Amino acid sequence: MEGNTNSKYLENICKDVRKNIVKMIYHAKSGHPGGSLSCVEILVSLYKNIMNITLDESGKRVDKFVLSKGHASAAYYAILSECGFIPKEDLVTFRKYDSYLEGHPSNKIPGVDVSSGSLGQGLSVANGMALAKKLDHKEGYVYCLLGDGELEEGQIWEACMSANKYNLNNLIVFVDYNGLQIDGSIKDVKDVDNLNSKFESFGLNVQKINGNNIEEIIEAVKIAKEKLNDRPNVIVAKTIKGKGVSFMENKIEWHGKTLTKEELEIALNELN
Amino acid sequence: MKSTRKSYGEFLVDMGTKNANIVVFDADLAKATCTVDFKNKFPDRHFDMGIAEQDMIGTACGMAISGKTVFTSSFAMFAAGRAYEQIRNTAAYSHVNINICATHTGLGVGEDGATHQCIEDIALMNVIPDMNVFSPSDDISTHKILMECLNLDMPKYIRLGRNELPSIYSLNDEFHLGGSHTFGNGIDGTIFATGSTVCTALEAKMLLKEKGYDVRVIDLYSIKPIDKATIIQCAKETNKLISIEDHSVIGGIGSIISSVLCEEFPKKLVKLGIQDKFGKSGKAEKLYELYNLTKEDVIEAFIMND
Structure with missing residues (x-):
């Protein structure tokens, strides 16, 4: 564990990240609030507690992160800003024509190693990073955050087979299981049910946690590293889409929609 | 080989x-x-x-x-x-x-x-x-x-x-991003080729020489970026322009050359390649005959297009 373990401290960062998410999407007049708000605890735990984001002797970060669900870019940029990669004042330029803060992550953004957002592609990239670490006998872990709807993409399962083949026990994957996708509930669109047995049968260790609970996230990663370190790990993190803003929680329409000024004010009040 | x-x-x-x-x-x-x-x-x-x-x-x-x-x-x-x-x-x-x-x-x-x-x-x-x-x-x-x-x-x-x-190049030849290789300096025409069609183009060049036509062959080994300067130079210096590729004429080197010519030095280009069709089974040599990608097709295209 690299960072601060005080969960009150981490919860306060979550609040700041959430405030920035709604502000960014308000200023951009577009964006993806639901899936950004659902994964805040995962990102904050990773960047502020779990990951070692210092550089090794070859100039690469010790731990790496791939945001496969790239539409959570507002959350990603907000946490990168908390870590000093992106100047705070740049966040309001999100999605604008004269900004580098693209709608979906681009590797031109400081702290971002690979572009993402076309769903299903990030786990393969994370595998490649984990494989390179193994080849070079380098320490550190590779973390990857997947959406739940994203699991409908076939490439994810190709990548699970690869993670198993190369026994990437330096890979820890999170699934932000918020249960909703653009066209409706995952159950209705194309259910990814029995997720535990799906991943297990592909050769990965699986844990199921409350993904909006920082202590559970940190504990699950600890277990993945210490007890379940024989195989690659998946942490299925049950989350609430739109978490923290009452009128957005579990509402499909907040997958990709901006806020009015009034809605922004209500959201910021709730997050205070 | x-x-x-x-x-x-x-x-x-x-x-x-x-x-x-x-x-x-x-x-x-x-x-x-x-x-x-x-x-x-x-x-x-x-x-x-x-x-x-x-x-x-x-x-x-x-x-x-x-x-x-x-x-x-x-x-x-x-x-x-x-x-x-x-x-x-x-x-x-x-x-x-x-x-x-x-x-x-x-x-x-x-x-x-x-x-x-x-x-x-x-x-x-x-x-x-x-x-x-x-x-x-x-x-x-x-x-x-x-x-x-x-x-x-x-x-x-x-x-x-x-x-x-077959072997075309010698160890002294050099290849760079954005480059091409020119064979000969004939002014009767230019045959643009790439990959497996370069040897076809060179064979056609020899046969055309016997018929009294001196053409040059350009190997566009760098397709992107493409060697625009050489394409334009050939359009200016030589009479007829032909391209040949084992690829669709839509979006292949024929299209790329056409695009360069259109912007810089408009001139007719005869495009040999796969004419908006799927391929089929068979020996490659037979398929090249069927899809008009042989040295004879290059010669015919050269002589017919006045």
Whole structure:
């Protein structure tokens, strides 16, 4: 564990990240609030507690992160800003024509190693990073955050087979299981049910946690590293889409929609 | 006679010995793509991703981002075709230093037929921003272009082939991104070619000489970026312009040359290539006859187009 373990401290960062998410999407007049708000605890735990984001002797970060669900870019940029990669004042330029803060992550953004957002592609990239670490006998872990709807993409399962083949026990994957996708509930669109047995049968260790609970996230990663370190790990993190803003929680329409000024004010009040 | 896929396999073994940073990916085609010798010699640096080309490109990108020198191998249909969007969004948009080596291009695939004959990979790769496309035509050009690729920190697609090709180049010849190679300085016409059609063009050049026409042949081994200056110079200095490629005329070198001419020096170009059709099974030589891609077709195109 690299960072601060005080969960009150981490919860306060979550609040700041959430405030920035709604502000960014308000200023951009577009964006993806639901899936950004659902994964805040995962990102904050990773960047502020779990990951070692210092550089090794070859100039690469010790731990790496791939945001496969790239539409959570507002959350990603907000946490990168908390870590000093992106100047705070740049966040309001999100999605604008004269900004580098693209709608979906681009590797031109400081702290971002690979572009993402076309769903299903990030786990393969994370595998490649984990494989390179193994080849070079380098320490550190590779973390990857997947959406739940994203699991409908076939490439994810190709990548699970690869993670198993190369026994990437330096890979820890999170699934932000918020249960909703653009066209409706995952159950209705194309259910990814029995997720535990799906991943297990592909050769990965699986844990199921409350993904909006920082202590559970940190504990699950600890277990993945210490007890379940024989195989690659998946942490299925049950989350609430739109978490923290009452009128957005579990509402499909907040997958990709901006806020009015009034809605922004209500959201910021709730997050205070 | 040697196929460019074979030259690719030999290059990998040669450079793999000298450079421990080189890793090779394949997708259950190591024998066909000729990476099998590398696999046997350096099993720890050869990754067979199974029949999963999209995953292969993504994993290779992750390796490249981590500092490895990466070569991926598959048939063009499954690299440029199946994994198109992974190449576009993960490799090219992130400007990953990856060498996507695609064997089995065009009708040269032969007996496997239309499903495996990729006649659109130049078009697919050319249209991706920041992508770079090479198309070697013999053993030496394959080695030298792959050597050049080691020095280029960018996404690259290298178009290789299954069919055996004669030696064209000598060890003194050089190959650069954005370059081309000119054979002869005839002013009666220019035959633009790439990959396996360069030798066809050179044979046609010799036969045309016997008929009293002095033409030059341009090997467009760098398809993207393309050597615009040479194309324009040939349009200005020579009479007739012909292009020949084992690829669709839509989006291939014929289209690319036309586009350059249209903007810079409008002039008629006769495009030999696959005329908006699928391929079919058969020996490559027979298919080249059927699809009008022989030296005789070049001569006919030259003489008929006044």
